[in-house]
Amino acid sequence: MSENRPTSFTCPLPIDQYPTVTLPHGGGGKLMNQLISEMFLKAFQPDETGQPHDGAVNFLGDSRFAFTTDSYVVRPLFFPGGDIGSLAVHGTVNDLAMCGARPLFLSASFILEEGFPMDLLWRVVQSMKAAADGAGVRIVTGDTKVVDRGKGDGIYINTAGVGELVSEDPIAPESIREGDVLILSGDLGRHGISIMTLREGLAFETKIESDSAPLVEPVMDLIESGVAIHCLRDLTRGGLVSALNELAMASRKTFHIREKSIPVSEPVHSACEILGLDPLSVANEGRFVAFAPASEKEKCLEILQSHPVSADAREIGTVVSTHPPLVTLETPIGVTRILPMPSGEQLPRIC
């Protein structure tokens, strides 16, 4: 059909099994990871040596910078604690921070459906501006596309981000070492559960607010204080379980975590029971894990606990051996079990 028809049409994914894209392909679990590794990474070969991380690190002149992108399709558009606009800023600045970069510039690209109310668009845009100001970034470039009625869902937003590397040493999966401690920045599951309770029309005594927030300040403080951080990862789609499984695979290490150490608020816990969800697999938008040498634990906790967004930081586990790559969980009754990668079905369109 065209001169740039590629030479090979053989799809590298098991097409018999998944002839079409399914919702779990965007869910942050196994199928999404397969799509990324078997198709996108195979075709684009972004980095022949490193492992996939929240963003790409490259040079521009003498400066090292991180570059990342995310599209946001969350439903509903407005939820307790945020909206698609603030989420589109927080998600992308957090990905930059997880690379050890100070977020500087964002792009904002809108795919609008014909008929989307103009005043809602203005509300989303103002929310993006407020979130950008709060995270210390500037939205410097953008794009607008409109699709015909019935071919979209009101509004989709893409933000890409550029940040300057602050850390000298690579903050990346390949830097994780045996003996590192895993530090979790706060309680789990509030973003996903705030969305799910809205969707399901559930009412709880305590309103559950999303944890959506910029993580730039605690992360920059950690790095600038000279704490030897090995890796950072925010806990978005697929929650803690997906993030740790991805990192275990990428670093080829075993992580052992203790369920008792992991904070989950009472309302989130109750909602998870009703909805049949595991809070450890639920999406967050303002939570991360840090990997650091055990010797840095106290300093790391002290710094994180000094910031409101990570005031509840605590150690949840350790990197225990160099193989095989998996995540084990010690349950409250002392039994150890493997925490497998979620399939990705549980919470579509959470971000």
Add this chain to the structure above:
Amino acid sequence: MSENRPTSFTCPLPIDQYPTVTLPHGGGGKLMNQLISEMFLKAFQPDETGQPHDGAVNFLGDSRFAFTTDSYVVRPLFFPGGDIGSLAVHGTVNDLAMCGARPLFLSASFILEEGFPMDLLWRVVQSMKAAADGAGVRIVTGDTKVVDRGKGDGIYINTAGVGELVSEDPIAPESIREGDVLILSGDLGRHGISIMTLREGLAFETKIESDSAPLVEPVMDLIESGVAIHCLRDLTRGGLVSALNELAMASRKTFHIREKSIPVSEPVHSACEILGLDPLSVANEGRFVAFAPASEKEKCLEILQSHPVSADAREIGTVVSTHPPLVTLETPIGVTRILPMPSGEQLPRIC
């Protein structure tokens, strides 16, 4: 509904007139420009001094870089001369080139609709890779979202791009000077017409191929040869007429162009007559105008004509006076008329 509810809910657009988003808001004409200037630029204030251009130019350390984004929603996905994948690469590298930057890195973010065939996705992804190789850029980071059936249209792609500034002097609307010549890089209308003839099911004796192509090589050659380029702009949505009107407004200058000098192929001309379109307002994806001092004209033409993608380059007009900001056209019979900004209705979802 949330703590980041903005303080002002008054939408800055005339909401009585356009209470909702309409297709022309994405069409590259008047309404899109109003949406951008009255809403996005007002909220985000990306650059308090400069004028909107194809990308934003900022510093990272000592390096100046350009940063740009575009979402691609073109239908049909495959067309003579390209597809949504190659377009998503060409469009973004061209925006970087128009800033005088050498494109280095792209991001790729996919919004996939549940049910989209996996082999088509693979075909698009391979086309992106081939186009990136052809343009000398690397796709280094990405994202995948899946939306439920009926909430998308198969596939939307966002690419953002980062490039390093090659030109010392700003290549931007504010650099345009009275007496500058306007040089057009080739014939107009092939991208838009190739899409429209497919959509309308029209058959012509000569198949019309999109002009979608990377413009990096001729632009880098111009700059590196020391030609004093004042401004560059690719002629996408709204074609030559939109691009020139935007630049006339941004530079506060009058441009005078001669219709006789503007190449339009015979098949495009015929198709435009049948479809009732003005080839000067039809989208291109591999064409640009350069503004340069008259003294640089010969050198500029010689360089452009040495590259296949701009072999047909020619002077089409001049910057004639410093006010008012408008575009005038001398018709083939010698009459001069104003070329107003298109409303943006004619070709939805062309890119």
